[in-house]
Amino acid sequence: xxxxxxxxxxxxxxxxxxxxxxxxxxxxxxxxxxxxxxxxxxxxxxxxxxxxxxxxxxxxxxxxxxxxxxxxxxxxxxxxxxxxxxxxxxxxxxxxxxxxxxxxxxxxxxxxxxxxxxxxxxxxxxxxxxxxxxxxxxxxxxxxxxxxxxxxxxxxxxxxxxxxxxxxxxxxxxxxxxxxxxxxxxxxxxxxxxxxxxxxxxxxxxxxxxxxxxxxxxxxxxxxxxxxxxxxxxxxxxxxxxx
Amino acid sequence: xxxxxxxxxxxxxxxxxxxxxxxxxxxxxxxxxxxxxxxxxxxxxxxxxxxxxxxxxxxxxxxxxxxxxxxxxxxxxxxxxxxxxxxxxxxxxxxxxxxxxxxxxxxxxxxxxxxxxxxxxxxxxxxxxxxxxxxxxxxxxxxxxxxxxxxxxxxxxxxxxxxxxxxxxxxxxxxxxxxxxxxxxxxxxxxxxxxxxxxxxxxxxxxxxxxxxxxxxxxxxxxx
Numbered sequence: 001x002x003x004x005x006x007x008x009x010x011x012x013x014x015x016x017x018x019x020x021x022x023x024x025x026x027x028x029x030x031x032x033x034x035x036x037x038x039x040x041x042x043x044x045x046x047x048x049x050x051x052x053x054x055x056x057x058x059x060x061x062x063x064x065x066x067x068x069x070x071x072x073x074x075x076x077x078x079x080x081x082x083x084x085x086x087x088x089x090x091x092x093x094x095x096x097x098x099x100x101x102x103x104x105x106x107x108x109x110x111x112x113x114x115x116x117x118x119x120x121x122x123x124x125x126x127x128x129x130x131x132x133x134x135x136x137x138x139x140x141x142x143x144x145x146x147x148x149x150x151x152x153x154x155x156x157x158x159x160x161x162x163x164x165x166x167x168x169x170x171x172x173x174x175x176x177x178x179x180x181x182x183x184x185x186x187x188x189x190x191x192x193x194x195x196x197x198x199x200x201x202x203x204x205x206x207x208x209x210x211x212x213x214x215x216x217x218x219x220x221x222x223x224x225x226x227x228x229x230x231x232x233x234x235x236x237x238x239x240x241x242x243x
Numbered sequence: 244x245x246x247x248x249x250x251x252x253x254x255x256x257x258x259x260x261x262x263x264x265x266x267x268x269x270x271x272x273x274x275x276x277x278x279x280x281x282x283x284x285x286x287x288x289x290x291x292x293x294x295x296x297x298x299x300x301x302x303x304x305x306x307x308x309x310x311x312x313x314x315x316x317x318x319x320x321x322x323x324x325x326x327x328x329x330x331x332x333x334x335x336x337x338x339x340x341x342x343x344x345x346x347x348x349x350x351x352x353x354x355x356x357x358x359x360x361x362x363x364x365x366x367x368x369x370x371x372x373x374x375x376x377x378x379x380x381x382x383x384x385x386x387x388x389x390x391x392x393x394x395x396x397x398x399x400x401x402x403x404x405x406x407x408x409x410x411x412x413x414x415x416x417x418x419x420x421x422x423x424x425x426x427x428x429x430x431x432x433x434x435x436x437x438x439x440x441x442x443x444x445x446x447x448x449x450x451x452x453x454x455x456x457x458x459x460x461x462x463x464x465x466x467x
Binding site for chain 1: 400410413
């Protein structure tokens with residue numbers, strides 16, 4: 001990657017972040033002040049405009065990460081490795097936000113911070129699964145092994161999403177009926193679409209910037225001179241652990 | 244050698260290793276029993292409560308014990324360079340995976356063989372449907388063994404592996420845990436609503452997905 005293309009990509013990323021925030025501001029202004037109040041929940045229902053786009057974003061970003069992970073295994077190219085991390089990271093951020101928003105909404109609506117609703121539980125498992133993928137990545141020093149581990153763990157975590165959802169749905173349906181999905185009326189549809197677009201743009205922008213950071217980190221790592229390995233006696237592993 | 248022969252060779256090797264270090268296996272079984280005791284201490288001597296959750300205690304004990312045995316089974320391969328030797332033998336990567344996963348499954352079933360009676364004695368739960376219980380144990384342990392072996396290999400060379408393995412494994416195993424606990428409870432207290440088969444099917448699907456996915460991806464893991 002040349003210096004010029006790096007600068008260009010960074011400008012695009014920053015522009016997308018700013019644009020995404022502007023679009024979100026418009027959407028939220030509409031959702032908070034123009035759109036009608038939700039009949040059952042009142043103003044609390046306006047969390048719709050931030051919650052649904054966040055959920056949508058999380059799923060889509062994980063999916064892009066999954067595709068990038070397959071690209072890593074397929075080609076072994078650095079750019080796929082960097083973007084897998086970037087997308088999984090943005091997806092995890094969205095999932096965390098989703099859980100926080102959900103709790104804030106659930107307290108006045110259901111009277112509790114947490115229930116074992118399939119979507120809630122799946123989101124929590126998602127945040128855990130993908131958070132650990134990022135942790136795993138940080139703990140591996142050797143570049144080849146790290147990109148492989150990130151890709152493989154991302155693929156397995158993504159495959160698990162529908163299985164977790166299905167199993168929690170069954171598990172829970174024996175206890176209590178599932179809350180029904182609210183149908184959305186047309187005056188609420190427009191701001192929802194706008195904020196969804198905003199979150200998508202913001203996510204693409206953040207992931208682009210994060211990919212650039214990761215890419216420069218990988219390049220710097222490759223350019224750095226190899227340090228001589230410590231002799232066994234000085235190393236921190238116990239003697240019986242060293243190969 | 245054909246693939247089944249290679250798999251059989253790896254299983255035989257792993258079981259031989261386990262047999263020669265049988266004190267380790269004994270320690271593992273004892274660990275599961277101790278965990279079961281601890282659960283009942285934590286809950287208190289309320290016998291109806293204990294019997295109601297007997298399935299949950301059993302699978303948590305299995306899960307906690309499994310991470311220890313899974314990590315150890317991969318550790319021996321990586322430490323001594325045995326994994327490279329097996330690949331050079333040459334064994335195919337899937338053969339190594341399936342061999343090790345089946346051997347791990349055998350160890351887990353051995354743990355279950357002791358943990359189930361201990362669980363029944365401590366909690367006072369009965370068994371209404373022994374056949375289904377056996378099926379749940381086999382499928383549930385299979386659900387732990389395949390992803391467990393896979394992640395043990397993935398983390399074998401990583402610094403914080405003792406912590407990373409359960410962290411990676413437990414969120415993944417949520418569906419298997421839910422289904423195993425539900426099905427075990429049904430096998431213990433009776434299946435009035437006829438739900439057993441759906442949980443067993445869920446477990447079977449989980450097993451099929453992860454035994455094939457992990458087998459396919461294992462080559463990438465040992466390659467690097």
